[in-house]
Amino acid sequence: MERARDAVIDTLGCMMAGTKDPSVAAVTAAFGNEISASGSGWLVTGRYASPSVAALVNGTAAHALDFDDNFHPARAHASAVLVPALLATLHPQRPIGGKQFLEAYLTGLEAQAAVGFGVNPSHYNRGWHGTSTVGAIGTAAGVARLLGANIEETAQAMCLATSMASGPKGQFGTLAKPLHAGIAARNAVEAALLAMSGSGGRLDILERPQGFLDLFGGGEARGWADWRLDEAHVIETRGLVTKRHPCCASTHRAIDALFDLKQEHRLSAGDIDRIDVKVGISAARNLAYPRPENEMQARFSMPYCLARAMLQDRLSLSDFAPAALRQADVLALMPRIEMHSYTSGEEYGHDRLPHVLTVTLRDDTGLKSQRLHAKGSIEVPLDAGQRRSKFVDCVYWGSGHATDDLYDNLLDLSQSTSASNLLNLLAASS
Template identity: 65%
Template sequence: MATILRKIAQQVLSRTTFSDVAMDRARDAAVDTIGCMIAGRGDESVTALTRAFDGEIAGGGEARLVTGGSASPSLAALINATAAHALDFDDNFHPARAHASAVLVPALLAVLTSGRATSGRRFLEAYLAGLEAQAAVGFGVNPSHYNRGWHATATVGSIGAAAGVARLLGADENGLVAAMSLATSFACGPKGQFGTAAKPLHAGIAARNAVDAARMAVAGMSGRPDILERPQGFRDLFGGDDARGWEGLTFDEEHIIESRGVVTKRHPCCASTHRAIDALLDLKQEHGLLAGDIARIEAKVGISAVRNLAYPDPADEMQARFSMQYCLATAFLNGALTLSDFTRQGIGRPEIREFMPRIGMESYSAEEEKGVERLPHVVTVTLRDGRIYWKSRLHAKGSLEAPMSDHEREVKFMDCLRWGNRNGYDAVFFLQLRKLADSENLSGDDPFWSLIAGHQSL
């Protein structure tokens, strides 16, 4: 009987054609992630990495950096993926409980060195392979793994991304199995780090691990093909008490990006806040609510969301991204959340701080969550005159069920460019990046990198 990793490898290699829908969604995810990389390039977490590895960053490295210069593929994956996740503006992928693209896209870009070129379409096919592998790995352990406290971006994300990178490098079935097995040995990342610079670093570590595991596998390194399911393997050690395993794992004819999609973020903060933010903004618009009307706002969310949002009184911009109180107060008062709301100056605004004590948060019980993949997040607003309004959201804006328009994607991308000090660029670069699938010679020397690395022409 085939092991789980072999079953995953056989599946991702068997997909040789992809629908236009799958390719378009992969392209949108890649472009969105590139925007997030550019926006996050100046974050303190990324700056610390470039200082730490200053001696290994130069103009003659194999792989390009979003911060400028180049480095080894391993280091490029580490820095670029940390940048992609630094502002928590990158997408979510529910089947893996991971920031799938923040790991996958930088990892795949890192192996497109000056000596190795591929087509844009093959790049996107490798992205889709890695995404499907992430979903399959996550199937056997989530939500138990995530609820136990593991940051699945750094664990499930790394294992699945290794399959995508190995495919892009031309590995056969045994190579994909070996890459995922080795990445399992690299898996790490406790959610207790949320609200610190180590959180985006998890995405960087995962991308680096995916690149290293795939390159080692192609060179002949191997691990146990049954490491997910065997005793003292991934499920046994990382799964938590309720991990179901992979006995029921099946693959549909439709790719996972078609049936489930990735959730493009509307708000630059922890996804655990997003459905509550959307619900509150809906209530504000529907009932014409004003700040002076509000006596109390209560958000009911999942257990893992409460654990993620550990900062009711955030002391810095990173903690603010993981504060339901700050995010709801700011969204209500401003009508939206932007990157500029998450600065040292922004989080101390008196009107925000005055409003935050009116906001509370509670979780569903363990019994309510048992056996249910997702429960809606509910926001209840009590007015000073005694009226009560509530709104339930099962899906956030940016999901397959509530998609962002092309215009909204462009607006977000341009906001990322401005935040990344790319003021000389206009919307034409967004449109050019959306032609990624048409590129015939994608590599570290390709004009595609001009925007990413900060050059002024394509």
């Protein structure tokens, strides 16, 4: 429950930070005629809308800056879909306790892991964005749980979400990428509402011919014949990766490895002749912008992110503002940074391989560091102070003001008798 609470708080911070992003502005403009001063679905941008539009706007905001968490079993940004979808179903006239809200979150996360088990990693590697596919299907179970659905209705919610699942990774580095999270959150809400209103499909749609596995799985997908629920929840066995850096997770292990070398050897940019990083195949495909032209592309650029990491002690949201991309010292260092990937033969049979960073100094000395897990993972977690600091920074980025009071109040979420109070806290701080 504490891990779920921390994931919800982190996502709320990311959601508030993304409020002013162009991807969010486009969504609110497109559906402006459905947004008003009152309604059932609170928007992080202010005002209200239907649950569907609220999930769409808030999900896009949660993923807009790529600062939200990662969930490896689903190969998805799990919480950026789950939290906005669950928020969209809250209503003052339907009392839901904070504990119920977190239980629904945990249901959706476990369901995402279960769906991901059968199709990943080949589903993700062949180009599907798990956030908008696996994320939508699993989140539908969480929404159904929060709405009080029975087992049949929950299964049908997941079934219908399967018919809505889509999202190619070829959209990475564009405004469509955060929109994937918003669409997935909206799809999960609508699938649950449809299922509870009598709609439905084939309950074997994941595994049957012409179903999800058949069409989306890829050559190495294993299906669900060997899948079993563990006694411990997946949030405790695999956990989430709470992001330390506001950019694509495919860059994080290399960034952390570079920070390790900088601290150990007291390196400065003037010492560097070149930097080479070896990453997984899917990571290399995700990072498609060696010379980014805008802030969204910069989040998916290994040379840009490593140049930034070499020049400063931490990466912040301001490093991905338009003016930051034109800084001369960053532009000078980027051409000396190269990325390549493992071969398919090297990756075969491995769920995960380390990202390896090699720094060659001007005197030809070679330094090497590698990371199997990024800072923020369950193996190398952020501490309480780092989580708080990130949340406060996110709120300040989105609103221009920040307070520790909001964070402290959110820490009591599991004890709250009304999850709707969460919306009141957020509205007062946005």
